[in-house]
Amino acid sequence: MADPLSNLCAVYTVLETRALCTQLGDTARLRLQCDEAVRLLESAEPHHNLFSPAEFATLQQSISTMSDRLDDACHLSTDPQEGPSITVVTHSSTGKCGRPKKDINQTFRQEALTLRGPSEWKIDEKRRQNSKSLLPHL
Numbered sequence: 001m002a003d004p005l006s007n008l009c010a011v012y013t014v015l016e017t018r019a020l021c022t023q024l025g026d027t028a029r030l031r032l033q034c035d036e037a038v039r040l041l042e043s044a045e046p047h048h049n050l051f052s053p054a055e056f057a058t059l060q061q062s063i064s065t066m067s068d069r070l071d072d073a074c075h076l077s078t079d080p081q082e083g084p085s086i087t088v089v090t091h092s093s094t095g096k097c098g099r100p101k102k103d104i105n106q107t108f109r110q111e112a113l114t115l116r117g118p119s120e121w122k123i124d125e126k127r128r129q130n131s132k133s134l135l136p137h138l
Contacts, residue, residue, distance in 0.1 A: 005050045011040055012059075019066060024076045034070040037063050 019033045041063040048056050088108050091100040 004047045008040070008044050008047065011043075012062075015040060016066070019070060022070075022073070024073050027074045030070050030074045034067050037066050037070070 015033065015036050019037070022029045022033055041060065044051075044056075044059060051059065086105070086108065088105050090103045090105075092103060093100050
């Protein structure tokens with residue numbers, strides 16, 4: 001059987017390397033690394049007697065710091081925002097009960113549709129129009 005202390009050290013080294021290579025703002029991968037860090041600490045706890053008290057405290061502190069930094073990195077981006085955010089949808093009150101009206105910026109919508117190309121939306125729109133013509137008029 002392999003030495004548990006050596007295995008834990010090897011796992012920590014791999015985890016540290018992966019965490020350092022994960023891009024800022026990549027929430028899914030950063031959270032995965034954070035979960036791995038927590039699992040590493042949980043795996044080390046039954047073997048705490050293999051560490052000196054100071055070493056185990058350092059491991060706990062290192063994992064805690066790594067977890068905090070990974071969590072912080074989820075909210076950061078390597079690309080700074082160049083200007084103000086564009087407003088795609090605005091809400092306007094109709095003065096009636098219910099949900100407010102949502103107005104979509106038509107310039108943004110048109111640009112998005114040109115970038116999207118042929119889509120299921122166009123096919124679904126044709127199907128919807130055809131199904132209306134097939135319905136008997138009541």
